[in-house]
Amino acid sequence: MDWDAYAHTYPQLDDETTVPPLLRRVLDDSAGRLIDVGCGEGALLDRLRETYGEAWSLTGFEVSTVRAEKARGSGHTVLVSGxxxxxxxxxxxxxxTACHVIEHAPDDEVFARELVRVTRPGGLVYVETPVKLPGAWYFRRNPQAGWVLDPTHVREYRSAAAVDEVLTRGGLAVVAEDLTPITYPLAAAGLLVRRVLRLPVSTARPRGLAARAVPIPRYRQQAVLARRPEAAPG
Structure with a gap:
């Protein structure tokens, strides 16, 4: 997958305005070092900086140089490795943290192990990913995964338990989780129409009706907070 070409074609649209509740449980009354693996253009890093200031030292990681440069343009430190x-x-x-990344990874268990590796013993990992419930359908397609939310999804989990199983096999202990509806930003529909009609794409932040989002039927977002076990006694 040419992630830079994909980044040029599909600029990220973030319709979230707050730090996810499960993640806030960890960050509100503490401080330290956090890395957002698959940080994209820095949307979560922006929200974390706005919420916590300098309490948390923030780093991003990306496979796409294009997205990394956009995040760096907002003042973030972003590492890149293809x-x-x-x-x-x-x-x-x-x-x-890894928000909507694991569904893109060629091997999700290997990806989970990488999240464990970069986290200190006793540290926490926060993961978000789509869950495709029975009867769910979306108009994009991936040869490996069928009809999916994004053509670069090589899998979409069919239950919350399936997500937990991958993280557990990767070496994590699940602490808490929640399942919430996934919404579709109306601005994304506008971008799709403009691409089909070959019209210029605006980079301005969506406003008014375009800034709203609607639920995608039978799709949920699984958020998981998990812990890397403490190192075994020597």
């Missing part, structure tokens, strides 16, 4: 291996030492971060 092979998906985060170029840091083991146990470098107190908290690791």
């Amino acid at each position: 092979d998906g291996v985060v170029p840091v030492e083991d146990g470098s971060f107190d908290v690791t």
Whole structure:
């Protein structure tokens, strides 16, 4: 997959305005080092900086140079490696986040292990991913996964338990989780129409009706907070 070409074609639209509730449980009354693996154009990093200021030292990681440069343009530190291996030492971060990334990974268990590797023993990992309930359908297609929310999804999990199983096999202990509706930004529909009609694409932040989002039937977002176990006694 040419992630830079994809980034040029599909600029990210973030319709979230707050830090996810499960993640806030970890961050509100503490401080330390956090890395957002698959940070995209820096939307979550923006919200974390606005909410916590300098309490948390923030780092992003990307496989796409295009997205990394956009995040850096907002003042974030972003590491890049096309092979998906985060170029840091083991146990470098107190908290690791990966929002809507694991469904793109060629091997989800290998990806989970990488999240474990960069997190210190006893540290926390926060993951978000789509869950496709029975009867769900979306108009995009991936040869491996069928009809999906995004053509680069190589899998969409069919239950919350399936997500937990992958993280557990990767070496994490699930602490908390929630399942909420997935919404579709109306601005994304506008972008799709403009691409089909070959019209210029605006980079302005959506406003009014275009800033709203509607639920996607039978799709949910699984948010999981998990812990890397403490190192075994020597």
